Amino acid sequence: MIVAEQKKLEEMKTLIGEAEKVLVVGCGTCVTVCFAGGAREAAITATSLRMSSKLEGQPKQVRDVTVQRQCEWEYLDQIKDEIKEADVVLSLGCGIGVQAIAEHYPDVWVVPGLNTTFLGLPTEQGVWAERCAACGDCVLGLTGGICPIARCSKSLLNGPCGGSEAGHCEIDPDVPCAWQLIYDRLSSMNKLHVLMDLQPPKNWSTSRDGGPRKIVRQDLRLIEDEE
Numbered sequence: 001m002i003v004a005e006q007k008k009l010e011e012m013k014t015l016i017g018e019a020e021k022v023l024v025v026g027c028g029t030c031v032t033v034c035f036a037g038g039a040r041e042a043a044i045t046a047t048s049l050r051m052s053s054k055l056e057g058q059p060k061q062v063r064d065v066t067v068q069r070q071c072e073w074e075y076l077d078q079i080k081d082e083i084k085e086a087d088v089v090l091s092l093g094c095g096i097g098v099q100a101i102a103e104h105y106p107d108v109w110v111v112p113g114l115n116t117t118f119l120g121l122p123t124e125q126g127v128w129a130e131r132c133a134a135c136g137d138c139v140l141g142l143t144g145g146i147c148p149i150a151r152c153s154k155s156l157l158n159g160p161c162g163g164s165e166a167g168h169c170e171i172d173p174d175v176p177c178a179w180q181l182i183y184d185r186l187s188s189m190n191k192l193h194v195l196m197d198l199q200p201p202k203n204w205s206t207s208r209d210g211g212p213r214k215i216v217r218q219d220l221r222l223i224e225d226e227e
């Protein structure tokens with residue numbers, strides 16, 4: 001899932017600026033699960049903005065609405081009336097949701113209420129940890145299902161840096177060394193030989209180095225090729 005955190009109220013207020021009619025838009029998917037931008041957080045944020053603007057003597061009209069997913073046009077269509085009435089939209093979706101609103105409603109000023117942080121999973125109640133950096137050429141089949149790109153602090157692909165101590169990364173004793181995890185897992189599964197196979201250099205063009213990425217469904221690609 002995409003993991004995000006709310007911006008501080010002061011930053012949201014700065015982004016909203018002088019706008020009088022504010023629409024806070026929550027998203028019912030990833031950011032609901034990480035308690036950053038679901039219906040509950042959208043309602044609390046709207047209340048905080050209303051109270052704060054009133055206390056400052058310049059009350060704003062702040063409404064909130066939550067869609068199932070901000071990153072799909074169909075769901076954004078459902079709130080077109082609310083969006084068109086607003087001077088500014090404060091999106092509590094991830095960065096994709098903010099951009100989806102801006103693209104779908106080009107005349108509307110939209111600002112982010114969250115900092116989109118990483119792709120991760122909840123490891124325990126209230127704790128999320130990074131697990132994938134969306135490199136576009138997954139190597140988990142070689143590393144026992146542990147990602148060296150997202151979980152090694154240096155994103156090393158050819159083994160540990162040599163700085164780990166007692167299984168912990170040299171950047172922080174609370175961070176497990178990804179390469180220790182990889183070694184231990186392959187060892188426990190009797191698959192250490194996987195590490196001995198020579199691998200070609202990783203193709204980073206599938207990651208951010210290749211520019212903005214796009215996936216076209218295979219059947220649509222075939223139709224394009226035929227035309």
Ligand code: SF4
Nearest residue numbers: 132133135138139147
């Ligand atoms: S190897 Fe790439 S795609 Fe696979 S988990 Fe790591 S970053 Fe994600």
Ligand code: SF4
Nearest residue numbers: 152160161169177178
């Ligand atoms: S100690 Fe381990 S996780 Fe940390 S940078 Fe070195 S190899 Fe990567």
